[in-house]
Amino acid sequence: MTTEIVLMWVALTCYVVATALFIFGVTFTKDTLVRRAVGASALGLVPQIAALAIRWVRVGHGPYIGYYEVTNGLVLFVVAVFVLVAWRNRRLSAVGVGIMPVAVLLLGGAMLAPKGGLPLTPNLASYWLFIHVAFANLAFAAFVASFGLAIAYIVRKRSANGTWARRLAKLPAQEVLSELTTRFVLAGFLFWGAMIVSGAIWANQAWGRYWGWDPIETWSLIVWVVYAIYLHLRFTRGWAGERLAWFAVIAMPVSLFALLGTPIVFNSIHGGYIGGKDG
Amino acid sequence: MIRRAVGRVIGFLRSTGFAIALLAFTGVWSMVATFVPQGDAYEPGVMAWAAAHPVAEKITGFLGLHQAFTAPVFRVAVVALALSTGLCAWRRTSVARARARSLRRAAMASAEDLIADHDLEIPCSRALSRSEAETRGAEALLRLGLRTKFDHGVLASVSPWWAVLGSPVFHWGLVALIVVVLAGGLVRSEGLMGIAVGETKRDAPESYRVLEAGPLHSWKRIDRSIRVDGFETDYQTGSIDRGPVPTVSVLDGKGQVITTQRVYPNNPLQVGSLTIHPAEFGFAAILTLLDKNGADLGSQTELIDISQETSSGTVPVEPLTLNDAGRQLVVAVTVPMERSGEGLAAPQERVAHVEVFTTDDVLVTDAMMAVGDELMLPSGSKLRLRDLTFYSRLNVVDDPSVPLLYAALAVALAGLAVVVFVRQQIVLGAYVEDGDRGTFLMRLRLWKNVPTNRAEIESELTKALNGQADEEDR
Numbered sequence: 001m002t003t004e005i006v007l008m009w010v011a012l013t014c015y016v017v018a019t020a021l022f023i024f025g026v027t028f029t030k031d032t033l034v035r036r037a038v039g040a041s042a043l044g045l046v047p048q049i050a051a052l053a054i055r056w057v058r059v060g061h062g063p064y065i066g067y068y069e070v071t072n073g074l075v076l077f078v079v080a081v082f083v084l085v086a087w088r089n090r091r092l093s094a095v096g097v098g099i100m101p102v103a104v105l106l107l108g109g110a111m112l113a114p115k116g117g118l119p120l121t122p123n124l125a126s127y128w129l130f131i132h133v134a135f136a137n138l139a140f141a142a143f144v145a146s147f148g149l150a151i152a153y154i155v156r157k158r159s160a161n162g163t164w165a166r167r168l169a170k171l172p173a174q175e176v177l178s179e180l181t182t183r184f185v186l187a188g189f190l191f192w193g194a195m196i197v198s199g200a201i202w203a204n205q206a207w208g209r210y211w212g213w214d215p216i217e218t219w220s221l222i223v224w225v226v227y228a229i230y231l232h233l234r235f236t237r238g239w240a241g242e243r244l245a246w247f248a249v250i251a252m253p254v255s256l257f258a259l260l261g262t263p264i265v266f267n268s269i270h271g272g273y274i275g276g277k278d279g
Numbered sequence: 280m281i282r283r284a285v286g287r288v289i290g291f292l293r294s295t296g297f298a299i300a301l302l303a304f305t306g307v308w309s310m311v312a313t314f315v316p317q318g319d320a321y322e323p324g325v326m327a328w329a330a331a332h333p334v335a336e337k338i339t340g341f342l343g344l345h346q347a348f349t350a351p352v353f354r355v356a357v358v359a360l361a362l363s364t365g366l367c368a369w370r371r372t373s374v375a376r377a378r379a380r381s382l383r384r385a386a387m388a389s390a391e392d393l394i395a396d397h398d399l400e401i402p403c404s405r406a407l408s409r410s411e412a413e414t415r416g417a418e419a420l421l422r423l424g425l426r427t428k429f430d431h432g433v434l435a436s437v438s439p440w441w442a443v444l445g446s447p448v449f450h451w452g453l454v455a456l457i458v459v460v461l462a463g464g465l466v467r468s469e470g471l472m473g474i475a476v477g478e479t480k481r482d483a484p485e486s487y488r489v490l491e492a493g494p495l496h497s498w499k500r501i502d503r504s505i506r507v508d509g510f511e512t513d514y515q516t517g518s519i520d521r522g523p524v525p526t527v528s529v530l531d532g533k534g535q536v537i538t539t540q541r542v543y544p545n546n547p548l549q550v551g552s553l554t555i556h557p558a559e560f561g562f563a564a565i566l567t568l569l570d571k572n573g574a575d576l577g578s579q580t581e582l583i584d585i586s587q588e589t590s591s592g593t594v595p596v597e598p599l600t601l602n603d604a605g606r607q608l609v610v611a612v613t614v615p616m617e618r619s620g621e622g623l624a625a626p627q628e629r630v631a632h633v634e635v636f637t638t639d640d641v642l643v644t645d646a647m648m649a650v651g652d653e654l655m656l657p658s659g660s661k662l663r664l665r666d667l668t669f670y671s672r673l674n675v676v677d678d679p680s681v682p683l684l685y686a687a688l689a690v691a692l693a694g695l696a697v698v699v700f701v702r703q704q705i706v707l708g709a710y711v712e713d714g715d716r717g718t719f720l721m722r723l724r725l726w727k728n729v730p731t732n733r734a735e736i737e738s739e740l741t742k743a744l745n746g747q748a749d750e751e752d753r
Contacts, residue, residue: 060518120519122519122521122543122544122545123545125519125521125544126545128545175732183699183728186698186699189695190695190699193691193692194692197689197692201685204554205544205545206544206545207544207556208547208555208674209469210681210684213317213347213348215313218309218312218313219310219313221309222306222310225302225303225305225306225309226306229299229302229303229306232295232298232299232302233299236299237295237296262313266313
């Protein structure tokens with residue numbers, strides 16, 4: 001087992017510990033555990049970044065190609081964004097109970113995937129790759145943050161003045177959670193749009209067409225449309241509260257499918273980035 | 280009556296419910312389309328799917344889901360979405376202009392303006408002087424994330440006037456994008472042009488084997504040629520293997536080279552609205568017909584594709600026809616490839632298998648030929664293999680709409696970035712003397728991205744200014 005893989009297992013262990021601490025901390029209303037959970041999440045970033053840096057040097061490119069690398073990149077951004085949010089506003093720490101399980105499941109899945117380094121294909125060898133992937137990671141991290149906030153909102157709403165409302169009492173008011181969910185959706189919507197735009201410019205450079213209704217392109221548009229509906233419902237139809245939170249919860253897996261599922265399910269000219277068919 | 284009907288149509292088109300329905304339709308339609316093979320009815324994938332799903336095929340065929348993104352239903356939805364977005368953008372522009380005016384006025388507001396128009400009145404403790412009240416007010420607002428500046432006796436935290444333009448700019452950007460995409464299809468041309476190394480072809484319809492051109496694409500204004508100068512089978516840049524790479528030149532009408540470069544994925548040749556990418560490559564056999572006396576009767580180039588499905592590993596793109604002393608003959612050239620594992624490799628000593636047929640497909644003669652060899656034809660004339668080289672099939676796109684498309688995308692994203700990151704707020708406060716005690720007047724417009732709300736501001740200022748905060752601290 002190489003240093004890189006050992007470090008990645010250490011990172012995964014940190015995230016698993018963080019998830020467990022979040023669950024226990026929230027369930028038994030122990031703020032100390034929740035704070036330690038944020039610390040464990042932040043700690044996990046160190047070996048993960050180190051592992052990815054070692055890999056970057058070894059394979060000659062960033063975490064862009066193959067299920068293992070792509071998922072790693074996504075998880076890194078998800079955890080980093082969450083840690084940043086919890087560091088800036090400690091009252092939001094408990095939202096980690098909705099976010100860290102997503103990170104653990106994704107990274108756990110990645111650890112089971114083939115980890116051999118794939119070379120850059122001529123189609124992928126472009127500086128646009130970095131820009132495109134960075135925006136995809138940022139967008140997904142924002143969508144997962146909105147997912148975690150929406151989960152917290154729903155759990156507390158359903159509990160009314162019950163047990164879970166007390167357990168999540170340290171979180172900001174419901175209105176603030178709802179507003180934050182929308183702001184993360186908006187940020188994700190912007191970054192996802194930037195991902196589509198950078199992808200279109202890159203596609204024109206690589207293939208001579210900016211849009212080809214390829215399944216992966218189409219699904220990226222579908223995700224944008226789904227979140228556009230969310231924002232219209234919020235800002236023009238006055239949707240708020242639980243049903244809007246449910247929308248954010250359901251929309252996040254759609255973005256996950258667009259990023260990781262579509263190259264596996266569909267034959268696509270883009271498939272090379274996840275180890276599938278590369279046109 | 281007409282005006283009322285038009286008003287109703289416009290009202291319907293700009294209704295948010297209609298916009299959401301269109302978005303939902305676009306999303307669901309696209310989703311379904313990714314699970315249905317795309318292409319015309321005769322494509323093998325479509326035919327196989329239709330045979331396997333006879334019931335679903337009736338619906339997909341009726342709706343046009345096999346060509347989902349050019350189907351009339353989808354096009355109508357996109358046009359409706361553009362109209363809806365345009366009307367929505369218009370309405371948002373009106374709101375944004377009004378708010379921008381408010382922001383400009385607020386940026387210059389004085390204490391007298393606040394006395395005339397305010398939303399909150401917070402009585403101040405008698406113990407507080409004017410400067411203390413103003414300092415405490417500023418500190419309280421800062422605790423809520425509102426950094427103020429003090430000017431003309433007014434505490435102000437006012438967004439720039441353009442902060443409210445993000446949403447309309449984003450929507451206008453989307454409208455422009457849809458219009459450019461639709462209009463771009465009318466002027467765009469895209470085609471595949473096979474050119475042998477050393478050969479030059481005019482950029483004209485007859486030079487393309489496959490061509491799609493919009494009805495407004497003008498060939499008359501185009502006076503240029505494309506030449507393939509060289510071909511490298513294994514080109515490397517740094518550690519990256521770029522594969523087979525042609526060097527391509529674009530020439531003007533007088534034959535002067537405008538530009539020359541190697542073209543490979545992510546490195547297209549671009550001249551104005553023209554973009555050239557390499558699509559495929561193969562061999563090119565240049566054949567010269569010689570009469571009985573050895574006089575040159577002219578040369579033709581036969582393009583040969585690499586194909587896994589034939590025994591030789593190659594197949595002619597299009598057999599040549601030649602006139603052998605009044606008799607039409609068909610010439611098909613292949614280049615025997617070496618099998619290497621699952622792939623094909625060009626042989627070290629390249630030879631061509633030249634077959635000559637009658638127009639009824641009867642073999643007249645054939646031979647394995649190296650460059651310079653000659654093949655005797657029935658009339659006594661000869662066919663010489665003058666050269667055996669590579670050809671590059673270039674994807675040639677002429678699309679003047681691309682810069683406009685990028686501009687529309689940039690405008691849309693810039694607008695969206697303003698929506699996401701820039702606050703839209705007017706927070707003005709002024710201390711005014713009111714008998715023996717002062718009052719803090721506030722004007723608040725908290726539109727978007729504001730880190731607090733009216734209730735919090737009122738509560739925090741009350742605590743800071745009327746002494747309750749001091750009591751709580753004690």
